[in-house]
Amino acid sequence: MRTKFKLSALLVTGALALATGPAMAGDVATELSNTCAGCHGTNGYSAGETMPSIAGLPQGYLRRVLMEYREGTRQSTIMGRIMRGYDDAQVHAIADWFAAKPWKAAASHASEAQVHKGKSLIATCGACHVDDGRTGNDAMPPLAGQVEDYLAVVLHASQDPDRTPPQPEGMRLMIQSLSHDDIAAIAAFYASQH
Amino acid sequence: MNSFNRRDFLKLAGAAAGVAVSGFPAIVRAGEKARVIVIGGGYGGAICAKYLKMADPGIKVTLIEKESHYVSCPMSNEVISGERELDSITFTYRGLSAHGVQIMQDEITRVDPHAKAVWGSSGNKYRYDFLVVSPGVDYKWEGYNGFSEEASREKMPHAWKAGPQTILLRDQLRAMPDGGTAVIVAPPNPFRCPPGPYERAAQFANYLKHSGKTRSKVIILDQKDKFSKQGLFMQGWKQHYGNMIEWRGASGGGKVDSIDVDEMTIIGDVEDVKGDVVNVIPPQKAGHLAQVAGLANDSGWCPVDQANFESTIHKDIYVIGDACIAGSMPKSGYAANSQGKVAATHIAARINGISAPEPSYVNTCYSVIAPGHGISVAAVYTLQGGKISGVKGAGGLSPMDASAAVRAVEEKNAHGWFRNIVDDMFG
Numbered sequence A: 001m002r003t004k005f006k007l008s009a010l011l012v013t014g015a016l017a018l019a020t021g022p023a024m025a026g027d028v029a030t031e032l033s034n035t036c037a038g039c040h041g042t043n044g045y046s047a048g049e050t051m052p053s054i055a056g057l058p059q060g061y062l063r064r065v066l067m068e069y070r071e072g073t074r075q076s077t078i079m080g081r082i083m084r085g086y087d088d089a090q091v092h093a094i095a096d097w098f099a100a101k102p103w104k105a106a107a108s109h110a111s112e113a114q115v116h117k118g119k120s121l122i123a124t125c126g127a128c129h130v131d132d133g134r135t136g137n138d139a140m141p142p143l144a145g146q147v148e149d150y151l152a153v154v155l156h157a158s159q160d161p162d163r164t165p166p167q168p169e170g171m172r173l174m175i176q177s178l179s180h181d182d183i184a185a186i187a188a189f190y191a192s193q194h
Numbered sequence B: 001m002n003s004f005n006r007r008d009f010l011k012l013a014g015a016a017a018g019v020a021v022s023g024f025p026a027i028v029r030a031g032e033k034a035r036v037i038v039i040g041g042g043y044g045g046a047i048c049a050k051y052l053k054m055a056d057p058g059i060k061v062t063l064i065e066k067e068s069h070y071v072s073c074p075m076s077n078e079v080i081s082g083e084r085e086l087d088s089i090t091f092t093y094r095g096l097s098a099h100g101v102q103i104m105q106d107e108i109t110r111v112d113p114h115a116k117a118v119w120g121s122s123g124n125k126y127r128y129d130f131l132v133v134s135p136g137v138d139y140k141w142e143g144y145n146g147f148s149e150e151a152s153r154e155k156m157p158h159a160w161k162a163g164p165q166t167i168l169l170r171d172q173l174r175a176m177p178d179g180g181t182a183v184i185v186a187p188p189n190p191f192r193c194p195p196g197p198y199e200r201a202a203q204f205a206n207y208l209k210h211s212g213k214t215r216s217k218v219i220i221l222d223q224k225d226k227f228s229k230q231g232l233f234m235q236g237w238k239q240h241y242g243n244m245i246e247w248r249g250a251s252g253g254g255k256v257d258s259i260d261v262d263e264m265t266i267i268g269d270v271e272d273v274k275g276d277v278v279n280v281i282p283p284q285k286a287g288h289l290a291q292v293a294g295l296a297n298d299s300g301w302c303p304v305d306q307a308n309f310e311s312t313i314h315k316d317i318y319v320i321g322d323a324c325i326a327g328s329m330p331k332s333g334y335a336a337n338s339q340g341k342v343a344a345t346h347i348a349a350r351i352n353g354i355s356a357p358e359p360s361y362v363n364t365c366y367s368v369i370a371p372g373h374g375i376s377v378a379a380v381y382t383l384q385g386g387k388i389s390g391v392k393g394a395g396g397l398s399p400m401d402a403s404a405a406v407r408a409v410e411e412k413n414a415h416g417w418f419r420n421i422v423d424d425m426f427g
């Protein structure tokens, strides 16, 4: 725990700053989390394409996935390389900082037709992704309002039976047979929900 | 514009009336926080201005930029290949105004660190409590014998600052007949965007392939013996373009002896290379403003306290982005973004009399080799013994053996990154 002592000391400084000055200055969690914005958008609200919004994801989910990236047990193109730069205390500080923000739907440009088609394909998903994906929990993130192309990329990757960590068996079986167009429509549906 | 601020006025008024002015500034400034001036609205400066306001909306932040619009270098290689238009990489400063940043279009020509003021070519004077300088790079025109700024204007564009030069180079490539040779002279270290020349070669080839000019060649004459993401680039070049791209390292015939501009020829140690298109990327140094402000040392770059980017030459002046010496961080847009935030946090903490957090920095550079083929390099940095150093075990390159599906996702992520980083700056 190389930086643990320093980290908590600085968190105290941050708390003092809250009382005497602006909320942000002096806060180590902000310092760490600001570095993510170049890819995930200011404060973790993505402006789109394939980068996911991460602000407002459930705390337990964030802590878990960030650790899994670091440990190499969650497949990624780049997050593993990034997360190996942080120790446990830093990962928790970052996860908690993003978790404390409200979830906001990313801008969606999905067409009516796509959204309609997507809705017809997700009936069974609601067993777990309740309320059309609006509610997340520590086991699974909200899908409603997530960036469309990111959802499509994740669904394609999840069709690979070797994906780590494995998706719940129930979900994997459901998405196995989805076509490219089905995935696009499902992504459009969830992305358009607020 | 508003060069004549209240403080100037009161000082003048005091002087004219012959009364003591000491004590005035504090009164004038009651309820008003320090003034920070940021010069240069690019990857470093724009983000620093915005994050200063986010850290403490009470700080008065003025961004002074000489151009009315910002044209991004990242993704400009895709303009050259015709994958996108210049419009898609051109941004205004309206978003920053909405965050409360005052925007001034002016070119700063003089900095007085003792008077704590800067002057613009408009004649305006701007006072600061803290100054942030992010002017990007300038070129060592004398770096290659026979070459000159003049030569770069029409005949041998560098296109290392996006804008008209990007269009000039694109149009020259379009005019090149099939079977022609496009030459890229890649500069010595250190320079802006280490993977940039090699991504450019790929985007040249991308254009040539898709326009059917497949008998053409792209020759890179490098002033170095190795380059960023080399294995990944060479693999991707081969996969998409066969033998169209040829790289010659410095000791393998790449070294430039001199340049014959009229003959469109690079005179080399080993042999001469004549090009139909010749893209000469000159050796670089910190932007002109950093030089005139006396912020650079003999290396041509600006030494800073790497914990916070305050100049080690002039206090209360911060240098970020390509212009500064930042340990192991490369000169990239992502690095400039990360540095701008560290400096903003530090300045806001100083203004509020609290200690700044331990700095944390990240860099990532995506490169697009072909449609559907992206690669990346990433690093996380901390301050170690006063130097910005990569965290061991973190970062690194896209794997050499990644599947086509992963390369395709990385290409999409390159565009997703671009969308988000410009939104972080200008949104």
Ligand SMILES: Cc1cc2nc3c(=O)[nH]c(=O)nc-3n(C[C@H](O)[C@H](O)[C@H](O)COP(=O)(O)OP(=O)(O)OC[C@H]3O[C@@H](n4cnc5c(N)ncnc54)[C@H](O)[C@@H]3O)c2cc1C
Binding pocket: B039, B040, B041, B042, B043, B044, B045, B064, B065, B066, B067, B070, B072, B073, B074, B075, B076, B077, B106, B107, B108, B109, B134, B135, B136, B137, B159, B160, B161, B192, B193, B196, B287, B289, B320, B321, B322, B323, B331, B332, B333, B334, B335, B336, B364, B365, B366, B367
């Ligand atoms: C072809 C190419 C591709 C690239 N691709 C990538 C990439 O994919 N990813 C990446 O991370 N980086 C990339 N880069 C690097 C990136 O462009 C730079 O590292 C980045 O722009 C540095 O930011 P900066 O703030 O230091 O300078 P700049 O972004 O150049 O900003 C400097 C600003 O200061 C203004 N200015 C200068 N002097 C004055 C003055 N005296 N008064 C007022 N205003 C002034 C300029 O007009 C300019 O707007 C690329 C570069 C090139 C050339």
